[in-house]
């Protein structure tokens with residue numbers, strides 16, 4: 001949990017996302033409210049529920065990105081789900097609870113990752129011993145081991161192949177009994193029992209270098225208390241978890257529903273308890289959902305937020321609108337964010353020893369093409385920049401390995417030559433851009 005103030009949270013988000021000030025502000029307050037709640041004592045703490053957020057805006061303008069970055073900033077378990085997934089044929093009522101089960105898995109992976117770091121030093125030593133066992137045998141004398149250890153640490157044995165026994169992984173089959181979500185619990189705990197009775201291992205041939213991470217992780221896991229880790233993860237999910245529910249507008253009730261599809265209103269009704277607060281059974285234990293933050297999102301081109309079930313509307317009290325992206329936004333998105341597309345391409349080409357430069361008018365031209373294609377073909381927001389960039393840099397990308405040491409300067413003419421005509425031809429750009 002971060003103790004950043006809303007202002008600091010917004011400025012962190014500014015590093016990655018252009019514009020959308022209202023949405024950033026809303027999520028920043030929501031995050032700070034969680035911190036505030038955790039400062040409270042006793043009963044009052046339980047009473048304070050999160051103010052869930054409804055983000056309204058066209059596709060590709062940063063809705064998911066804001067939520068994802070927020071979660072990262074907060075170190076919170078994060079899950080994105082499309083609400084429409086639950087209208088598919090074959091969907092069984094309580095399947096929405098799978099959202100929470102998946103979120104718990106994310107939480108566990110996150111806590112495990114963090115805890116592995118705490119025991120890293122001890123795990124490194126244990127892993128080293130296992131590599132030495134594989135190299136010179138478990139019974140080898142200390143002098144031999146020491147001399148190999150020196151070489152190992154110096155990286156001289158990196159390419160040497162060794163055979164190691166590793167855990168076969170969590171390949172326990174999961175059975176979901178239709179109509180009885182949670183029924184997979186039985187099958188899984190059997191797997192856990194077998195796991196504890198020695199576990200399945202498999203022998204693998206790997207280079208010393210490739211084995212390193214696997215062995216360190218395995219040794220770290222041995223040092224961790226799994227039950228405690230799971231309890232901690234569940235607490236983190238309950239207090240910090242963030243669920244991003246995309247396409248919520250598509251489960252608004254409209255006429256002319258096709259056969260076989262699960263009623264949209266039904267899905268809203270199923271989602272309601274999760275958002276209002278319920279207890280979901282997972283194979284790791286019960287998880288309370290009332291303090292999980294839900295960020296719902298949709299374009300609401302046809303349906304309106306008022307078409308949602310009133311109870312659901314009430315549970316999404318904070319409404320923020322995200323704006324469609326202007327040409328200037330596109331320009332800024334190309335250059336300003338910390339890992340902007342331009343920075344990514346420049347870095348990628350550098351790995352080939354090629355210097356890639358963009359003139360200012362090239363950035364203008366790229367933004368122009370993106371806006372033009374978005375308006376003629378389909379508005380996919382900032383995602384359009386990716387297809388345009390890929391097309392413009394296609395040739396350079398292809399020849400880069402043969403052009404070590406050279407500099408490529410992309411200017412407006414280069415952009416126009418590579419995508420100009422394409423962008424004017426709606427039929428063609430529908431397929432290519």
Ligand SMILES: Nc1ncnc2c1ncn2[C@@H]1O[C@H](COP(=O)(O)OP(=O)(O)OP(=O)(O)O)[C@@H](O)[C@H]1O
Nearest residue numbers: 016017018019059060061062063064065333382383
């Ligand atoms: N305002 C922005 N600033 C920087 N990058 C952006 C912005 N808007 C979109 N992007 C980039 O465009 C891509 C798509 O954005 P995002 O996933 O946030 O779309 P979205 O608004 O959630 O749309 P959808 O509802 O279709 O998922 C991401 O790679 C994101 O980084």
